[in-house]
Amino acid sequence: MTTTPLAERTTTVAARATELSKVYGQGETQVVALDRVSVDFRQAEFTAIMGPSGSGKSTLMHCVAGLDSFSSGSVRIGETELGSLKDKQLTKLRRDKIGFIFQAFNLLPTLTALENITLPMDIAGRKPDKDWLHKVIEMVGLADRLSHRPSELSGGQQQRVAVARALASRPDIIFGDEPTGNLDSRSGAEVLGFLRNSVRELGQTVVMVTHDPVAAAYADRVIFLADGRVVDEVHAPTADAVLDRMKRFDAKGRTS
Numbered sequence: 035m036t037t038t039p040l041a042e043r044t045t046t047v048a049a050r051a052t053e054l055s056k057v058y059g060q061g062e063t064q065v066v067a068l069d070r071v072s073v074d075f076r077q078a079e080f081t082a083i084m085g086p087s088g089s090g091k092s093t094l095m096h097c098v099a100g101l102d103s104f105s106s107g108s109v110r111i112g113e114t115e116l117g118s119l120k121d122k123q124l125t126k127l128r129r130d131k132i133g134f135i136f137q138a139f140n141l142l143p144t145l146t147a148l149e150n151i152t153l154p155m156d157i158a159g160r161k162p163d164k165d166w167l168h169k170v171i172e173m174v175g176l177a178d179r180l181s182h183r184p185s186e187l188s189g190g191q192q193q194r195v196a197v198a199r200a201l202a203s204r205p206d207i208i209f210g211d212e213p214t215g216n217l218d219s220r221s222g223a224e225v226l227g228f229l230r231n232s233v234r235e236l237g238q239t240v241v242m243v244t245h246d247p248v249a250a251a252y253a254d255r256v257i258f259l260a261d262g263r264v265v266d267e268v269h270a271p272t273a274d275a276v277l278d279r280m281k282r283f284d285a286k287g288r289t290s
């Protein structure tokens with residue numbers, strides 16, 4: 035009986051792209067950034083997206099997160115088709131259901147760490163769930179830094195504020211575009227640990243773009259993009275397994 039929630043967790047889809055294409059420009063200068071990509075991001079799963087520069091990773095993330103329009107195909111967040119939404123509804127869905135962690139932390143310099151963490155909810159006029167907020171702050175280890183401004187925090191601490199901000203409103207899914215790209219390896223490892231814990235302990239769904247096989251190894255699975263297509267997938271990745279796949283794609287790229 036106790037196994038039912040786990041079974042549900044593995045089958046519930048937090049976000050889904052179906053035959054998703056994104057074309058930039060037209061004619062001679064046309065770039066197919068995404069070429070009929072179909073992928074599921076399951077609830078309480080940590081997915082890393084990898085692939086060479088220009089392979090479409092950021093484009094895929096932006097389209098699935100409702101930050102960018104797409105040319106054809108469809109995107110679903112939970113049960114909601116993004117294509118069916120008007121701008122206002124899309125903005126609301128982004129605000130209520132999606133969390134973002136960007137490489138530049140996007141913290142407001144005049145606000146304290148705590149104010150930065152609760153800012154999206156303050157804007158949305160929502161009261162944070164106190165217990166949840168406490169849990170998130172404890173998890174990212176910021177309890178004694180809450181009244182500091184970003185300039186008084188280290189890069190790793192600032193990124194942890196950004197992680198806490200994404201987690202605070204309990205979004206259905208969190209997207210990060212190289213969220214640890216600017217951090218030294220120790221701070222990066224910490225942030226990745228928090229992301230993984232949020233998936234394991236809090237049932238959070240996380241999708242992260244990364245170039246780093248070590249970072250990808252924190253995920254439950256890695257999907258590989260090349261030329262706007264999903265070309266491979268690794269489950270329970272190790273850094274070595276990821277590196278091995280990357281080498282194979284490089285070799286293919288050179289010979290084809």
Ligand SMILES: Nc1ncnc2c1ncn2[C@@H]1O[C@H](COP(=O)(O)OP(=O)(O)OP(=O)(O)O)[C@@H](O)[C@H]1O
Nearest residue numbers: 058059065066067086087088089090091092093094
């Ligand atoms: N606004 C745009 N106008 C035209 N082409 C674009 C635009 N944004 C992205 N592209 C092109 O789409 C393709 C995919 O870009 P994308 O940013 O998704 O790559 P990426 O995998 O995130 O690369 P990186 O690892 O360098 O961040 C690239 O060929 C890029 O040049």
Ligand SMILES: [Mg+2]
Nearest residue numbers: 091092093211
């Ligand atoms: Mg990118």
